[in-house]
Amino acid sequence: MTLKLADIPDHEGFVAPVLPGGELSPSPSAFTKDFVGYQATCSCGWTDRRRYPATPEGAKEAEYRWWSRHAAPTSAQAPPNWLVVKSDLLCRQIVNLTGERPLAALALLAQVESWQRTLLDQAVTAARKNGASWAEVGQAMGVSKQSAHERFKDHVDA
Ligand SMILES: [Zn+2]
Known part of the structure; x- marks a missing residue:
């Protein structure tokens, strides 16, 4: 599932599963068997530095980070x-x-x-x-x- 905000159509947020090596998986956790956490990323290249646990709550927190740390500040500077x-x-x-x-x-x-x-x-x-x-x-x-x-x-x- 990707995260979207109408005023910044070029930004698609994604909660990426973190693989054991530390790299982020490009596919959702349903297709990723081994992952150790969640991290928020965006199609523009932004990646949150904080990693959350590999739990449904962790996924929700990472999702919220895309909104609060990236989408909200970005859209505040974007024209409607x-x-x-x-x-x-x-x-x-x-x-x-x-x-x-x-x-x-x-x-x-x-x-x-x-x-x-x-x-x-x-x-x-x-x-x-x-x-x-x-x-x-x-x-x-x-x-x-x-x-x-x-x-x-x-x-x-x-
Ligand atoms: Zn972005």
């Missing part, structure tokens, strides 16, 4: 998935419009750019006011701490 879907749709529609009526697409993109820049500055300002580090701002945008700082230090007074 329905909004990501909308954003992807807008992008595809603009690509189509570019193919059909490039000047109309250009007019729309100029409009998007005007509010996108303002909103980006506002989001960085709000994140900094909430205590986010430049490293966290960079991580949210998929750039380095240095790039984030260079780009926004003059726009953001925090």
Whole structure:
């Protein structure tokens, strides 16, 4: 059984049986005869460091660790998935419009750019006011701490 959370569809949690050698089994305990414990893992590569006993209670505790240590903190930083879907749709529609009526697409993109820049500055300002580090701002945008700082230090007074 995998664990899922709607806002982070790329993360599938899994309570892996720990084999006697210490490595994690990729299949559920029902198919693993010899295992010595349970450890929570995720499809993104995250693995909990704590190991729980090879009991149903241990499996439940490991499962809870995926939620509390990984899924909840990750989803707190992820945009709501329905909004990501909308954003992807807008992008595809603009690509189509570019193919059909490039000047109309250009007019729309100029409009998007005007509010996108303002909103980006506002989001960085709000994140900094909430205590986010430049490293966290960079991580949210998929750039380095240095790039984030260079780009926004003059726009953001925090
Ligand atoms: Zn994950």
